[in-house]
Amino acid sequence: MNFSASQENYLKIIWHLQQNRRRATAKVVADELNIKPPTVLAMFRQLQKRNLLTYNKTEGALLTDAGADAARKLVRKHRLIETFLGHVLGMDEQQIHEEAERLEHVISDQLMYRIDHYLGFPGTDPHGSVIPPWSLQNTIALGDVAVGRSFVVNALTLEDEKERYYAERDLVKGALWTMIEKPPGEQVCLLGNGKKFLALSLETAARIKVRVQA
Structure with missing residues (x-):
């Protein structure tokens, strides 16, 4: 599927807003691009026709899987x-x-x-931001990994600050970890990599995609 540079810029801005849990309203996107909201709405309609996003005034623009x-x-x-x-x-x-x-x-x-x-397939860029994978196919949420199973981190879809926090703790794309414990009734899970342990909320774990090792 081919896109114009303008279409790609819209998709990227909406993606960043969603990553940081901000609503991609026409006004917010217009402010990001320094243009008028009607221009943004026209592009939203264009992208919606291509099944790249959905839009309503309350939620703003939401990317589809393709978008x-x-x-x-x-x-x-x-x-x-x-x-x-x-x-x-x-x-x-x-x-x-x-x-x-x-x-x-x-x-x-x-x-x-x-x-x-x-x-050498780097995990982060010079700013410390995680480099996303090409594809999320054949991955599951970290929180769904069974206790005792090892996994390779494929993608972190977190706010930039959180991504940097976990990067400092070696929870980055390509890293190998093991699910150590998921205490019943608690909203956390405990990971280990042979050198250290790391506790994650299940909410955060749901936003990290991994590939379970055979």
Whole structure:
């Protein structure tokens, strides 16, 4: 499915708002883009026709699975480009963001894979933000992992501050952990990775996708 740069920018903004649990109303999105709400509503209708989002005045715009997938891939491209420009070319944080804003719309998936491979499949960008996976297929919520089972973290769909908090504790994409305990009647679970333990609320665990090891 092909998108214009403008359509991709809308999807990305709505994705970021949803990640931070903010409603993507026409006014909020208009403020983000410094344009008028009627212009935003026209784009909402366009994207809704393509089954990329749903919209009502109360909830604002909500991405469908297809819309969230497209937005996540764009965010992934952006953060991988920033990582390449920062770590390989030595550009500063402001420069890498501005360049990534332009390049994310034109760079191919094939080239992004080669960059990802060259960088060693990094989990975070230079700003400390988690780099999302290409796909969430064949994953389950961390909270659904049975006690005693090991799993690899695939994606964290959390607020940026929380993502950085857990990244500092090694709960990042690609990390191997084991479900140690889920105390009955308590809204927490306990994880271990052989070096440390980490307690998570079940609410947070529901927003982390993992692949259970065989």
